[in-house]
Amino acid sequence: MRHQPVRRRLLPAAALVSASLLLAGCFAAPGGGDAADGGKRIRVAMMNPPRSGLSPLSDDAFKLSRWSTAETLVTLDADGDARPALATSWKQRGAAWTFTVRDGVTFHDGTPLTARDVVRSLTRAATAAPKPRILDGVDLTVTASGKTVTVTTAAPDPLVPQRLSSPQLSILSARAYRGKTVDPVGTGTGAFRLTEVDGTSSASLDRYDGYWGGRAKAPGIDVVFVPDGTARAAALRTGEADIVEAVPVSQAALLDPDLVTEVPMPRTNTLYLNTSKGPFRNPALRAAARRALDAESIVKGVYEGRADVAEGLLGPAVTWADGLRTPRRDTPAAAPRGATVTIGTFTDRAELPEVAQTLQQQLRKAGFDVRLEVREYAAIEADALAGAFDAFLLSRATVLDSGDPAAYLYSDFASRGSFNLSQLADPAVDAALDRAAAAPAGTARRKAVMAAEAAVLATDAAVPLLHERVVQGDAAAVAGVAHDPRERLLVTPDTYVK
Structure with a gap:
């Protein structure tokens, strides 16, 4: 699905040059960039650097999957x-x-x-x-x-x-399992063999000719981790990269539309409200915050129309969700009366700090005293999980792991969930999540999942704002690249540079 830009944000020339220099020389591949057999290696600029040394037991596993190096049953x-x-x-x-x-x-x-x-x-x-x-x-x-x-x-x-x-x-x-660490270098089964990882800077992979699924078309992959969105977009514009992950909306309008692909994602921008302490321990103040937020203005202003206003936690990429959703039950709201709240978020997704600023303005208008704390994700995750903020703004994948939203709902909203940013402990929610987890696959499970979503929304522990569309940049010479809503695939055995 191709989209023409909505509006352009022109950056100073110096900023573009500076961003481009961040990439210069980073894609130097063995043999000067091309393999000995004449094929071209694929140069990829990715957004998030490894957080756990590329351990498959962490979210770094999705990088291994997107590079076709580690596989599952x-x-x-x-x-x-x-x-x-x-x-x-x-x-x-x-x-x-x-x-x-x-x-x-x-x-x-x-x-x-x-x-x-x-x-x-x-x-x-x-x-x-x-x-x-x-x-x-x-x-x-x-x-x-x-x-x-x-x-x-x-x-x-x-x-x-x-x-x-x-x-x-x-x-x-x-060989991957030594002591407490798990090392994916040279230990996967996929089409590409991970050969080198340079900390949080880069990674290299070579084609594995013994792959059971057939020989990959490209001789290898060279990856650079580029958290700065302007630099990632510049890498595509200047020809430094063949594939650019997660182009910021503000930069997409500056690229050739033919190089930009927009994919609806099962990913929701959600404001998680801390239910265990602080002002949002009061359900009436959570309701007041929800009513104060205007997601449509965020979609139009920050995302330039490249997102969908959220009706619930599950968006249009989960195609069956909207048809099974029931009207939400409203809860009484209380006047904020200057209640002080701190919203945390991170810089790794370029739009989130701007979204946080908009939320700050909207909540202040409603009577809240709002402060922001913005860091890189690696430096803020532990505090967010510990409930250090009154609210946390997160871009969250909703069917990333299993293709089924029940796992995400349990992780984020069950009292024993490992990613419970809202610190929610609600017996009704736990019961609904348990029913969803036990339901057989198919219609019965989908209905149970939507009942669990309704139970979560009734607590106002989370305010879904919008559903993202990922913007991926592919150079004109690259073919066979994956555009995967679940963010599991990127470079496949069929991907190559012409």
Whole structure:
């Protein structure tokens, strides 16, 4: 879906030159940029640097997936249904799911994939502290027998295959697991072998000719991590990058429209309100804050129309959500009377600081005294999770892990959720989330998910503002690049530079 720019924000020439220099020389690949066989390596500018040394047990796993270097037992199709990957088939019997491991797969260190390798990787994830969020509220054990692996949960779980599609449950070779660390360098099974990681600056991958899925078209990938959105856009404009992740809205209008692709994302900008302490412990003040916020002006002003006003936590990328949503139950509001609140957010997503400033103005107009605290995400996440702010503005993927929103809702709003920024502990919400988690896949589960969304919204613990559309930049010479709403795919075996 291509869009013409809505309006242009012209930057000083010096700013563009400075941004471009940030990228200059960063994409120097072996052999001067092209492989010995004449193919061109793919140069990628990504937004967020690694936060956990590219450990697959963290959100860094999605980088490994987007580079086609680490793989899971199953993948998801466009509808969120499980499809074979490192497992060729599976069947359920009560609380146990048995998966048949694919023959002919080798790890990047040359060792063959076995059922024991799957047990090692999944057990390490299941016993990690903290667990990957896809396993929030899930206790599982994994055993091997010949070429099969059996995953058993404490209670029957209809979503085990979808859970095992999460990049955080990637299968790596024995060499990856040394002590408490997990090292993905040279230990995956994908089309590209991770060969080098330079801290939070760059990464390099070479084509793995032994890939079970067939030889990749490109000889390798060179990645540079560029948190600055202006610099990422400049990399595309100046030809320094072939693929640019997450072009800021303000920069998209300055690019050739033919190089910009806009994809509706299952990602919601949400203001999480702290329900455990501070002014927003009072439900009436949470209701007052919600009523004071005007998301439409944010979509028009900050996002230049490249977003959708939120009606709930789940947006248009979850195609069935709107048809099953019920009108929200309103709650009484109280006058703020100068209540002082601090909103936290981060700079890694270029629009969020500007959104926070707009929220500050809107809440001040309603009678709140509002302060902002803005840092890089790596420097603010721990405080946000600890409830250090009265409110936290976050751009949050809603079906990132399993293709099913129940996992996101549990992680963010269950009293035991690992990403509970609102510090919410509400028995009605917990009960609704448990019902959603237990419901069988299909219509019944979707209805239960929407009932859980309604229970969360009734607390005003979270105020959904808008649903993002990701803007991705692809150079004219690049072909076969993925445009994935779930942010799992980017460079695939079919991606190459002409």
